[in-house]
Amino acid sequence: MPEFSIGVDLGGTNLRIAAVSRDGGLLEKVTLGTKVALGRDHVINEMCDAIQRLSSKYKSTGIFLGAGIGIPGIIDMQTGMLRKSANLPGFEDYPVRREIERRLGARVVLENDANLAALGEQWLGAARGIGNVAVVTLGTGIGGGIVLEGKIWHGMNGMAGEFGHVTVEPQGYLCGCGNHGCDERYASASAIMRMAREAIASGEAPSFAQAASSDPEFGAKSIYDLAIQGDERARQIFRSFGRYLGILLAGLINTLNLDMYVIGGGVSSAWDAYAPKMFEELRARSLVYAATAPDHPLGSSSSGKEEGASSQTESRTERKTVITLALLGSDAGLYGAARVAVPAG
Numbered sequence: 001m002p003e004f005s006i007g008v009d010l011g012g013t014n015l016r017i018a019a020v021s022r023d024g025g026l027l028e029k030v031t032l033g034t035k036v037a038l039g040r041d042h043v044i045n046e047m048c049d050a051i052q053r054l055s056s057k058y059k060s061t062g063i064f065l066g067a068g069i070g071i072p073g074i075i076d077m078q079t080g081m082l083r084k085s086a087n088l089p090g091f092e093d094y095p096v097r098r099e100i101e102r103r104l105g106a107r108v109v110l111e112n113d114a115n116l117a118a119l120g121e122q123w124l125g126a127a128r129g130i131g132n133v134a135v136v137t138l139g140t141g142i143g144g145g146i147v148l149e150g151k152i153w154h155g156m157n158g159m160a161g162e163f164g165h166v167t168v169e170p171q172g173y174l175c176g177c178g179n180h181g182c183d184e185r186y187a188s189a190s191a192i193m194r195m196a197r198e199a200i201a202s203g204e205a206p207s208f209a210q211a212a213s214s215d216p217e218f219g220a221k222s223i224y225d226l227a228i229q230g231d232e233r234a235r236q237i238f239r240s241f242g243r244y245l246g247i248l249l250a251g252l253i254n255t256l257n258l259d260m261y262v263i264g265g266g267v268s269s270a271w272d273a274y275a276p277k278m279f280e281e282l283r284a285r286s287l288v289y290a291a292t293a294p295d296h297p298l299g300s301s302s303s304g305k306e307e308g309a310s311s312q313t314e315s316r317t318e319r320k321t322v323i324t325l326a327l328l329g330s331d332a333g334l335y336g337a338a339r340v341a342v343p344a345g
């Protein structure tokens with residue numbers, strides 16, 4: 001009988017659930033709203049009902065291995081409790097895993113959503129077939145995860161992979177975490193908007209001011225469109241973005257020396273606008289990257305996978321550090337959640 005697991009992505013706005021076969025085939029995907037305002041018990045009831053509906057549907061033809069649940073927050077892996085979650089009020093200091101296990105009568109794994117996105121990309125996405133990878137997710141902030149030999153690296157207590165709070169500018173902008181100059185203040189969607197607002201306020205970017213007044217959806221994508229059309233101020237913003245992302249990656253590469261670094265999240269698709277500066281920075285700041293860079297790294301948005309794949313067959317000394325775009329989009333976390341539910345071995 002084929003085996004399957006259930007992956008859950010419990011976000012602040014959406015609750016997404018997927019049944020996935022053990023070999024990574026999608027059986028079914030469901031999206032529900034997360035009515036966080038109705039309280040913790042409501043969210044947990046709705047989630048357990050949906051997991052049960054989906055698992056009983058596929059139990060007639062397969063063996064249910066368990067459920068993995070991705071949560072935006074810091075999870076104590078020993079107790080299965082949330083230490084901190086800004087988007088899920090009432091979940092802290094509550095035995096989330098034990099409660100869900102009790103209701104489902106199945107194995108349940110709770111995991112940080114960024115860690116699961118990293119595992120998903122390693123299992124079925126950009127880093128498929130590659131054991132050691134770091135995934136940097138560029139969204140409103142910066143998230144991340146490290147996968148070593150196919151397993152999430154949690155660190156001592158589940159807090160590893162906080163790439164967004166690495167200092168890249170010692171005297172820089174204050175971050176919500178209390179530090180100054182965190183990477184997510186310089187290389188995220190909100191950083192792009194901060195730079196755009198500064199440019200508008202200084203009066204040096206009439207093109208931004210015009211776009212802001214005519215486009216109700218004015219955002220990081222609008223600045224990207226301007227950059228691609230050749231707007232110099234917009235291009236400058238993405239060069240700055242690429243520079244700080246390069247500083248972060250140079251540190252990761254020097255520290256970890258992994259096979260692959262995957263860049264995901266909404267803003268990552270602005271690759272053509274930020275990647276040249278990012279690679280320039282990497283070569284200048286990372287001796288490890290300079291020694292292991294592929295010949296044509298800029299092609300890696302399309303051909304990086306091939307470079308990565310071919311490096312597996314080359315001799316050890318010829319292996320290259322590949323930096324490439326994520327492939328699974330927002331489904332990465334869902335696949336990672338299904339994967340983490342599969343018992344090891």
Ligand SMILES: [Zn+2]
Nearest residue numbers: 165175177182
């Ligand atoms: Zn910070």
